[in-house]
Amino acid sequence: MITRLVDRIQTLRATLWTLIAPPLVWAAHFLLSYLWASVLCAKRGAFATEPALFWGCTVLALVVIVGCGVIAHIQSRVPGDNPPHEQGTKVDRLRFLAYSTLLLAGLSFIGVIFTAVPVLFLTDCR
Amino acid sequence: MSLHAQDDPALREAQEARLRAAWQRPTGWLTRWTDTNNNRVGVWYVLTAFAFMLFAGVLALIMRTQLAVPDNDLVGASTFNQLFTLHGSAMMFLFAVPMFEAVSIVLLPQLLGARDLPFPRLSAFGYWSFLIGGVFVLGSIFFDAAPDGGWFMYPPLTTRTDLSGLGADIWMLGLSFIEVSSVAAAVELIVGVLKCRPPGMRLNLMPLYAWYILVVAVMILFAFPPLIAGDILFEMERLLGWPFFDAAKGGDPLLWQHLFWIFGHPEVYIIFLPSIALFAMLIPTFSQRHLLGYPYIVLAAVGTAFLSFGLWVHHMFATGLPKISLAFFSAASQAVVIPTGIQIFAFIATLAAGRVIFSTPLLYATGSLAIFVIGGLTGVMVAVVPFDWQAHDTYFVVAHLHYVLIGGTLMPLFAGLYYYWPLVTGKKLSDRLGRTAFWLLMAGANLTFFPMHLSGLMGMPRRVFTYPEELGLAGLNLASTAGAYLFAVGVLVIVIDLALSPTRAKVKRNPWNAGTLEWLALPEDEDWGIRSVPLIETRYPIWDQPNFVRKVDEGRFFLPDAEEGRRETIVTSVLDARPVAVIRLGTPSWLPILAAITVGGVFILTTYHLYWAALGSGILALGVILRWLWTTAEIPEKPCKPIGHGLELPLYVAGPAAPGWWAVFITMLADATAFSGLLFGYYFFWTVHSDFPPPSAGPAPTWPIAALALTAASWGATIIAREVHRRGRVGLTRVLLALGAALSLASIAAGLAGPWQAQLDPATNTYAAIVWTLAIWTVVHSAVAAIAQLYGLARSLAGRTTPSHDADVRNITLYQHFMLFTAVLTWLTLGLFPEVA
Structure with a gap:
């Protein structure tokens, strides 16, 4: 079952769009956080007392980023040509895009956590 | 052309002469x-x-x-x-x-x-x-x-x-x-x-x-x-x-x-x-x-x-x-x-x-x-x-x-x-x-x-x-x-x-002993860029691909010749760089300079409040740019050409395979971002004011929704035009493009009617000013849409756009997608947001 899933994932297409999927999720989460806080402060004059929306979005963003990372990790290990995997072959191109996606997923994961931390500490609109 | 043919020095010299002629730089004291x-x-x-x-x-x-x-x-x-x-x-x-x-x-x-x-x-x-x-x-x-x-x-x-x-x-x-x-x-x-x-x-x-x-x-x-x-x-x-x-x-x-x-x-x-x-x-x-x-x-x-x-x-x-x-x-x-x-x-x-x-x-x-x-x-x-x-x-x-x-x-x-x-x-x-x-x-x-x-x-x-x-x-x-x-x-x-x-004296080629392609350039400047377009297998081809420099120089890779005397380069696919087409490149011309002068005139004359002169310069700029566009996407004299090693590539591509399509896409992405900046302004004012939009300031939903409907109809007409054109029905395509242009022009009137009828005076308050700005931005885009549709019609009438060579129609359709995006956001915001808020 797992093997079949791994095989399936390894055949997925990696493109420039999948490369930027994790940072796009970071960007969407960042924008949402900013709008959530500033619109509530401006229109309601008060911080959200129950920020379930924010935490829901944060968890969702992290889950999506981890998902991208896992897929990228599996794809970056597609067996193929010899190390250092920098040849002009389809496998090496896939491994490169997947590995870069994995790195970007790591960065985006940290980025989302960085964005979320202030909400733990700040609770009003001053 | 086989690998073998390039062994002949006479052939190589003839190719070089043709390349040199095609890439000849203008030398007059003004034309240079x-x-x-x-x-x-x-x-x-x-x-x-x-x-x-x-x-x-x-x-x-x-x-x-x-x-x-x-x-x-x-x-x-x-x-x-x-x-x-x-x-x-x-x-x-x-x-x-x-x-x-x-x-x-x-x-x-x-x-x-x-x-x-x-x-x-x-x-x-x-x-x-x-x-x-x-x-x-x-x-x-x-x-x-x-x-x-x-x-x-x-x-x-x-x-x-x-x-x-x-x-x-x-x-x-x-x-x-x-x-x-x-x-x-x-x-x-x-x-x-x-x-x-x-x-x-x-x-x-x-x-x-x-x-x-x-x-x-x-x-x-x-x-x-x-x-x-x-x-x-x-x-x-x-x-x-x-x-x-x-x-x-x-x-x-x-x-x-x-x-x-x-x-x-x-x-x-x-x-x-x-x-x-x-x-x-x-x-x-x-x-x-x-x-x-x-x-x-x-x-x-x-x-x-x-x-x-x-x-x-x-x-x-x-x-x-x-x-x-x-x-x-x-x-x-x-x-x-x-x-x-x-x-x-x-x-x-x-x-x-x-x-x-x-x-x-x-x-x-x-x-x-x-x-x-x-x-x-x-x-x-x-x-x-x-x-x-x-x-x-x-x-x-x-x-x-x-x-x-x-x-x-x-x-x-x-x-x-x-x-x-x-x-x-x-x-x-x-x-x-x-x-x-x-x-x-x-x-x-x-x-x-x-x-x-x-x-x-x-x-x-x-x-x-x-x-x-x-x-x-x-x-x-x-x-x-x-x-x-x-x-x-x-x-x-x-x-x-x-x-x-x-x-100082010239040094030898690639003096730093670098491994990347740019160091193929010769100390004696040749204008053709590269003698033949290489097949790349490594990140540092000069270091890692055997006899690489010699093969490039002897024209043993792709496109070693300019048989038709044209400036050409190879277009490849995004991920794997598979050869897709050969495109003909623009040659020296006055048009870019004239375009820069006339577009610059619009900005510079406006600075000094010379609005009529600025308008005149703008009209001239439009003329120059249309003239420039007219020279693009030309139908080649033959459908394909060989580029060496038994590869034959088309000389005309349309849609996402073509650089022109990508240029429109990217330009419009920038345009859409600028529009988002203006729209951000509208909603920014909403967050900072409790009475924004002001109650019953207008415009009523009728005219904005009408403008949206007309723009959507123009978009639909253009898409149908693209489809029937592909099936060879040229007459119907022309009718649809003309209809699309008429609808675009009608949407301008409808779009401006909303804020006009609501008697919004942009000099008195921010709401009126931002409403007018969004409306004007959008109708200007509708005007460009109409010009594009009429341009497509003219290209078809002139025989420069045909069912098998339809880059123009495809690019116009692409513009229409962005047009619709702008229209939906503008007209829904102007027409409905006052009710919602």
């Missing part, structure tokens, strides 16, 4: 300026940007002289305001950004083994726009009319015509014009990297320079348009009195700060990444090994690009926004350290793992990293909100930004200058002069800017034209001034080195 070849236009571009840099540097020296001693009276406050405004604006808009575009225009085709970039005439247009706009803006200081509101032009100081004169208009309109040329360059570079790579250069084999340029060009698409949107609002306020930033009439000066810094912060990375990209090329050369951590560099470039859009509010920490908003931006500002650090470590690791040749370019590279790291660390300090409140608007910030820009942009460019000079001229620069200059620059930069940290912490504010002796800042300021002169001497040594270059 019509050249479009990247090796000429790029060099003009570099020299012009360099000259503007020297000019802006002189302005800085005057400022430092004024500040050398307390209570100095060399220049007055008003002149000083013009000096620092013009220094900052020129260094950013007329040096750093254009220099990156210029260097890329020179290098990119070489790096990608292409004969030229896909739109040579567009590069020429960008250059001429830059020259005209730059001279216009810089020249203003000789008439005591230079902008004086600081390089970020904060309203209300700059929007009130009684507080700031013509200078503000010169800044807004002159630099808007240059922003347009930057977007043009971005289009050129993105399409170049994605579609004009040599066969076999898959994404994982792309030179890192190309990765950086791709990333930076995409950043331009999202960073510059918000500023263009801001410029539009700004000029509407200055010229027509529409109150976007005037708090008394419901505006908000903070809106400008948002729009400016959404541009302004990514801008820092837009100029930093391409300079770092030069390191990614020269560090492997001088380590004589592959760069370590290729995917990590890609991570750094892409990661920095994204994060840099989450930093803009860190320039606004002192504006009183809620702390929670500040904290988000502070967090992102801290996060951007990660990718920046990673790439620096990748460079250091490469040097550590290789056999280092400590050449002059490498000296500059390592020295600039040291300076940059200091600037980066003070950047982390000012990213912390409470610290920023202390340091805000003091010389500490001046010190920080100069360390970043000198270490992250200027010194790397000097590294690139010493590294790539042999590529452009065939001659090396002097090592002795270069090293002397380096140490002068290094000492000068630190002596100028390190004391500014201290004077800033001691409370010296930015932008004061003098300071009293009692503050105890005299010693630090004098040191800064001495440093500035030392730095200037360093720059002078470099200029002397450049000036001596013509007297």
Whole structure:
């Protein structure tokens, strides 16, 4: 079952769009956080007392980023040509895009956590 | 043509003669300026940007002289305001950004083994726009009319015509014009990297320079348009009195700060990444090994690009926004350290793992990293909100930004200058002069800017034209001034080195023994770019592919000939660089210059309130651009041509396979971003006012919804036109395109009827002003849609668009998709949001 899933994932297409999927999720989460806080402060004059929306979005963003990372990790290990995997072959191109996606997923994961931390500490609109 | 055929020297010579003829440069004393070849236009571009840099540097020296001693009276406050405004604006808009575009225009085709970039005439247009706009803006200081509101032009100081004169208009309109040329360059570079790579250069084999340029060009698409949107609002306020930033009439000066810094912060990375990209090329050369951590560099470039859009509010920490908003931006500002650090470590690791040749370019590279790291660390300090409140608007910030820009942009460019000079001229620069200059620059930069940290912490504010002796800042300021002169001497040594270059002998080809494609260039300048377009199998083909240089030179790869006497290059697929087509490139022409002059006329004449003349210039510009377009997407004399090795490629492609389609897509992406900036304005006012939109101010939903329906119908007609055209029903296509144009024109009337009938007076309040602005933006796009549809009709009638050659119709459809996106958001916002809110 797992093997079949791994095989399936390894055949997925990696493109420039999948490369930027994790940072796009970071960007969407960042924008949402900013709008959530500033619109509530401006229109309601008060911080959200129950920020379930924010935490829901944060968890969702992290889950999506981890998902991208896992897929990228599996794809970056597609067996193929010899190390250092920098040849002009389809496998090496896939491994490169997947590995870069994995790195970007790591960065985006940290980025989302960085964005979320202030909400733990700040609770009003001053 | 088999491999075998290239063994014949006579054949090779005949091919070379044909290539030389096709790429013959115009030589008349006037016509030579019509050249479009990247090796000429790029060099003009570099020299012009360099000259503007020297000019802006002189302005800085005057400022430092004024500040050398307390209570100095060399220049007055008003002149000083013009000096620092013009220094900052020129260094950013007329040096750093254009220099990156210029260097890329020179290098990119070489790096990608292409004969030229896909739109040579567009590069020429960008250059001429830059020259005209730059001279216009810089020249203003000789008439005591230079902008004086600081390089970020904060309203209300700059929007009130009684507080700031013509200078503000010169800044807004002159630099808007240059922003347009930057977007043009971005289009050129993105399409170049994605579609004009040599066969076999898959994404994982792309030179890192190309990765950086791709990333930076995409950043331009999202960073510059918000500023263009801001410029539009700004000029509407200055010229027509529409109150976007005037708090008394419901505006908000903070809106400008948002729009400016959404541009302004990514801008820092837009100029930093391409300079770092030069390191990614020269560090492997001088380590004589592959760069370590290729995917990590890609991570750094892409990661920095994204994060840099989450930093803009860190320039606004002192504006009183809620702390929670500040904290988000502070967090992102801290996060951007990660990718920046990673790439620096990748460079250091490469040097550590290789056999280092400590050449002059490498000296500059390592020295600039040291300076940059200091600037980066003070950047982390000012990213912390409470610290920023202390340091805000003091010389500490001046010190920080100069360390970043000198270490992250200027010194790397000097590294690139010493590294790539042999590529452009065939001659090396002097090592002795270069090293002397380096140490002068290094000492000068630190002596100028390190004391500014201290004077800033001691409370010296930015932008004061003098300071009293009692503050105890005299010693630090004098040191800064001495440093500035030392730095200037360093720059002078470099200029002397450049000036001596013509007297020196040529060096051998590839003098640094580099491994990447650009070093195929011959010391004896050939205009054809590359003798034959190679098949790429490794990242460093000159090092790793056997007999590579000889095979390229003997035309044993692709497209070794110009049988039809045309300028051509190969288009490949995005991911794997599979050959897709051969495209014919633009030849020398007056059209780009005329387009730059007429478009420039619109901006410059508007500055002086000569609206009718500006309108005339605009109509001329439209005519020139349509004439220029008419020459594109020509139907070739035969469907395919052989490019060697048994490969035969089409000479005409349409839709997503064609560079033209991508150019429309990318331009419209930038256009959509500018529109989002205006729309952001609308909703920004909604958040800051409790009565926005004002109750029952209108417009009623009827007219906006009608405008939307008409635009949607025009969109539908165009899509059906594309489909029936493909099936060969040319007559029906023409009817549908004409119908689409009529619907577009009708949507203009309907769109303007809404705010008109509601009697919204844009000069009285912000709501009316932003409604009119959105409506006008959208109907202008409808007008362009109508022109495009009629153009398609004319092309069909002239036989330049046929069912098998339908690039025009496809591009018009693509425009219509963006048109519909704009119309949906505008008309729903204007028509329905007042009801919802």
